[in-house]
Each structure stands twice: as structure tokens, then as C-alpha cells.
Amino acid sequence: MSNIFEDLFIFEMANSHQGSVEHGLDIVHAMGKIARKYNIKAAVKLQYRNLDNFIHPDYVNRQDIKHVPRFMSTRLNYDQFSQIVDAIREEGMVTMVTPFDEDSVDWCMDQGIDIIKVASCSALDFPLLLKIAETHKPVILSTGGKTVADIDKIYNFMTHKSCEFAFMHCVAEYPAPMERLQLDFIDKLNRRYPHITIGYSGHEDPEDNTIPMLAVAKGAKILERHVGLPTEAITLNAYSMNPAQADKWVEASLNAKNICTLKKSDEKYISQEEIDSLHSLMRGVYLKHDVKAGEEIKREDVFFAMPCFDKQMTSGEFYDGVIASKDYKANDELHEKKKITDISLVRSVIHDAKGMLYEAGIALGNDFEVELSHHYGMQHFRQFGAIIINIINREYCKKLIIVLPGQYHPVHAHKEKEETFQLLYGDLKVTISGKDRFMEPGDIQTVLRGEKHSFTSKHGAIFEEVSTTHIKNDSYYEDEKISGLDPIERKTIMRRW
Template sequence: MRSLDISGRPICDTSEAYVIAEIGHNHGGSVARAEALFQAAAAAGASAVKLQKRDNRSLFTQAMYNEPYTGAHSYGATYGEHREALEFDRPQYLHLQQVARALGIDFFATAFDLPSVDFLAELGVPAIKIASADLTNTPLLNHAAKTGLALVLSTGGGSMDEVRRACDEILPLNPRLALLQCTAAYPAVPEDLNLRIITTYREAFPDVVVGFSGHDLGPELSWIAYALGARVIEKHFTLDHGAKGSDHHFSLDPDQMTALTDGLRRTQAALGSAEKETGAREAAAIRKMGKKLVAARDLPGGHVLTAEDLVCKSPGDGIKPYRLGELVGSRLTRPLAADDDLRTEDLVSPSDVTAA
């Protein structure tokens, strides 16, 4: 059975959803705001909070690092300054790690480069996220897999061949993988989500936990993803949709995150069992509205039953109507009044009647 363990929490087909509140850079470079986001995510029922870790000098070309970046969401005059303003250092990560631990919520991050993988592994996080943009970055996938940590891999913008190549790179080194269907659009509209790919992944990778990283607005479509078999659900998280930053507008706020986690639990409960049988809550209604076979009129003992001797009436607490055909030809061992129940002990079977 497919299964993944993160911080001692089993994630499998029969488990509840593991919900990641993706904070990303919605903290705006403020540790205090990150703490507030952690607290709100924990209160909303999320399983984990996640940041993004970059070693900016090694990640970007010098030209990209130094290019002007002066839009409405900028935190610096150049793209490099912008990214540095949003980056937390080791002491800050250690502090936030303690905050998460006190809240009883997992804490990890997306690693965008090899130094960031090493940084997170040395920090002792329970998992590492790999972003969709690095689906084809096999050196990064290889390096992250060798940590032995649980890996959560988004697949936005990728082809099935690229997804297979990524899994072929990771799984021989590390089976602890969650593979997330994702659409790299911000926000993504329902028509972009292709949630059926969750089923495709489950069939193609029968030993891998499958999930959904949603950039859609609101929590509702994640419930469908769970019903299709996604057991890791990742959604961006904010305290203010109007705050400075490019991710806030499609992130869930605390009320929406609470609705997400509550709805996922209801979805799990509603899926229930794959075995079809009468449930305890159904019994009273089925008795009241169901039907049984009773005598259509007064019948003497020794009478051999015909179809006209029996009718279907409520309540449904006797012999089921589908047995009508097998009872025709049986002989009564006692007289019945109209509407009397038929009981198997009052009947001699047709074969015994014929033999006699």
C-alpha cells in the first residue's frame, strides 16, 4: 500500500489529508508576520507550514540578480535585493522551527538550489518541497533525494515524460515521495486544474502518495482532489489578500483554510467504505418504507402458494420481495390470515412438495 510518513504522521489512502499551508514569501520578510501566519495556520487545522529557501547569489545569474525590479510588489530596487529582503537566515529559521514545534505543526520549506537543500537538511526539517519549476532539474532532485528526507514534488508545467523522469531520478534513491498534481498559473481557473491527473498518477505510480498543489481560488476543488485520491493538499496562505506581494491574491485566508481542513475531514467521512451494505443509520428507514411478502388473503394450512396468494407490503421486516419466485409452489404448514407474514419455518419448499 502506498504510504509516506512525515514527522510520525502516516499519509496513505485511508488517512486524512496532510494539509500544507504554503506561506512562501507572504511574510514579507518579517519574522513576526511569519509567526502570526504559523499560529493562524495551526489554528485553522493545517498539518504543516512551509516557506521558500533560496541561496540567491548562486541561484540567479548576475544579470538577473542585478536587474531592476521596481513593481508594486517589489521589496528592493533590483531583483536580487527583492529576494534578499524576503530571505530568512539560520537563526530566524531556528526560531521559527521552535515556534512551529510549540504549535504542534510541521515546518519545512521549498529548496530552490543545492545549498538550500543542505541548509534545510542540516536544520533537521521533516521534509523538503521541490517546486514545479525544478521538475526537470535532475541534479537538484538527485541531491534532495539523497538526504533521505520526505520529498514533496509539484509537477506544474510538466509533461508525463518529465514526471516519469523525475520519479526515475528520485525513487531509486528515496522512496519517500509525494507527487502533486499542480498547474503553474496564478491563480488557476477550474478548467486549468485537470484533477483527473491525480488518477493518472495513482495508476502510473502505485507505490507513491499522490497530492494536489492548488493555485485555484478557495478551498472547494481541493475536496474533489481528496475524493480522487490526493492525500497531500498544498494551498498558499495569507492573513490579508490585499497585502504587498504577488501571492496574496490567490492564497487562502484563515477562514478559508479552516473551511479547507473542515471540508477535507467531511470528504473523508463521506467517502466511507467501499463495501456496499445496509448501514446502521439506514435500518429504521428501510424497515418503515421497505416491503415484505405477506398473505394476500386468508389461506388454509396445506395450501400450495401461487403468485396471486402473496403481495408486497410495508414494513420491510420480513421475507424480501425478491424471493417471490422461489416461494411459489411452497406448501403452508399452518393457516395464514390476510396480511400475515410469511416465515420460512411455515413453508415446505417446492421441491419437497413435488417429492411428496
């Protein structure tokens, strides 16, 4: 892996450089001066959209659809963008582009762009992510408006595709209120994904340089701001920096690198305003042709375009095999939702389990077996069960047990096996022969042969189980509904996840 992300400053062109090549070149030259002054690794970021198919044909010339008039008025062609890309290289800076559709990814490849950036509104646009992953370019993904579960999903997708990538903490409000910046979330991202570079993309008051300093203190290795160049005819928006402000932003950030220490963080808040802001930029699913109720809808039957309306399926939600619940006409919005199946439930809990392992800093390697114990069915797994990772089973046995928040593993005993638990992460209540013990990380508890025991966790737990040899059918449950089941009915086994 390269270190292209480390200590990177990103200058994003404000308002698509007004759709002017000349103005864009002026911004590039201004940022190049700042990069040389401070001898920093800097990138100038552009935005690409193939407007011929990015916007639904019925809305191309509409003035009442958010963003469409701006996109159309600042439109540049491939050759015009190439002039700006060449100027960025001549200034000795990194080239970076945010593509919002698949055609734009092809432009990036043709121009040899160094880094591809994924905007927050596209972070769950899996058709677009797949196209980007196939480029094998370094990728930076913004996480504005995304829950921890969303980010886990993105992490797993990019990891499975063997991508070199980084995450940016971002609050997608323009400008972003100070009370919603939540810079502690940078700490959480660093803990949860210790091998991934984490950065911060800011939209706060351009005059406030305490924010980038705090972001650096929280562990941000990449910093990004919108930049522009005011003229007699151009006024910058409330979240974009002029060259003088950008200069001070870089200086403050470099000072922070010399004086900061890292702190811990907690959960993330996403405002409705942020969700609405991002949704206005998402691509919706539309029908290419008429479809009757009950017919199966495949990828070739749909296209993705903005705008995306309320309750419409987004491009990231689409999957092959959607069943139409009503008749649709060509160019209609698709209003279907994915059904919850055992497969989707399994995928959901596996993503949660992986996220807990990431945050706990526990590496599994490649040689293990995953067992989902769903005593009352997969639909009730988050209430009853556990995720058991079988690592070694010889004369001695080692397992890792993951208990999801609020999950309870029912009362049972073993006749042949003796086991000892050590809590590695989270909180755990173990009940043995009717007596409760509340464990903290590092605590050890032995369960003797024949002792009835159960366990549960309030916030989630990972504990190690070391025991004598594990023997199939050696778990005897107190509940006759469980004991009457064949083990294959209450277990799902996976070799890879």
C-alpha cells in the first residue's frame, strides 16, 4: 500500500469553479502557491457528472429541482476538465476527482487521476462503488449522514474488493453548525478501522481555524475544504475559503500536528437536515420500460438518475429480482423495498460482529469457522443466540463468542466439556447455577461440567472460551423447545464471512 493519504490537504473547487476553465485555472494556481509555501502534499479536487444521463431526461431543464440548474450552468466537457487536470499536475499537486456516475469514472481513468473521491451522497451507491473499485485507484470515501452500520457495510465492500481506501468524517450540512461537528467520531473511526487512514472534510465557518486543529488532534490524517477565488462577479458561499483563509487553515493544521494528542470518542449524531441534503443528491431507480405487477425486475430493466424522491428506491438499495407490486410505466420511479430474509438477517448480524471485532482490535486470521446459534430461529437472533467463532478444537479448544447488544444465550450445560471464559471487550453477565456475575474486560470465569449457565450483554461483548475438546451434541438446554431441535435447525455454519 502507498502512503498517498497520509498528511494530505485537499482543496475542493467551490461550486464547480463556476463552470469556467479560466476561473478554475486561477484557483489551481492560487492553491499551488499555498502548497509550495508550506511544502505540503496537496490535492485539488474536481467533480465529474455525465449530465446526459445523470439527470433524468424529464428534469434536465427544470429550474425547480434542487442542484439541477447549478449542474447545468457549470457544465464542462472532457477536454475542458483535462486542461484543469494538467494544470494541477504542473503545480506539483495530486489530482483528485469525485465522479457521480459510471461514465465519470471512465473519464478519471482516461485522465490518469491519482485519487478517486466518493461523496457522502454516493457512499451507499453500490453500482457506482463497484465501478470505482474495479479501477484499483486509491479511494477516499466521505461518511456524512452515514451510521456506523452503514460505514461497516462500506468498509466490508471495499475490503472484499481489495481496495486501498480512506474514510473522511464529514457533516453534510452547508455550512455545518459547530454544535453538530462531532469531531469525537474521528476517534471512533480510528479505533474501529485501525488500518484505514481517517480524515476530516469541513464545511464550517472558514474563519474558524480551531476546528481543523481539533480534527488533527482527534487523529485526522487528511483535511479537506472547499476553496474559491472571489472576484467582482463571484462571491464565495458561507463554507468556502478564499486563498488567504486557505493559507491560514493550512498553517493552523500544521501547527496542530506538532502539539496535539489523541482522545477517545463515542457515537455519531446525524441530523434530518443532513439526511435531506444528501438525499437531494442521490440517484433514484427508474424503469426503462413498462412493467406489470408481479413481474421480476432485473438490472437491465432500470436506470439510475437524479432526482430521488421520498420513498423511491435508491440506486444503492436496488437488487436483481425485485418483484413489482403494481404496474409501472417507462420512466416511472420504482417504489419497492427489499424484503427481509434470513440471508439479509445473517448478513446484518455478520456485519455487526465484524464491526465489534474491528473496534476491539481483534484479528482472526483466515483459519476459523463461524457458527450462528439461533435457538428460536433467525428472525429472533438478536434476542436469543450468539455468534461462535471456532478456532481450535483438539484435546483443548479455543473459541471466540460474540454477544450482540441485548442478546441472551439460553440456559444449558455440558456433560463432557469444561470451559473458561475471559472477557475481551464490552460487558457480560454470566449466570451459573442461578447466580449472576457481571464481568468486565479481563475477568475470567470457569464453568464446570454439569453446571447450568447462560449469558447476556447490555452493550455487546466478545469473550474467549478455552475448554476441553468440543463434542457435538454436548449442549443440553433447559428449554425443551431448544433441546427437541436437531442441531442443524438451530445453527448456521459458515467457513468464510
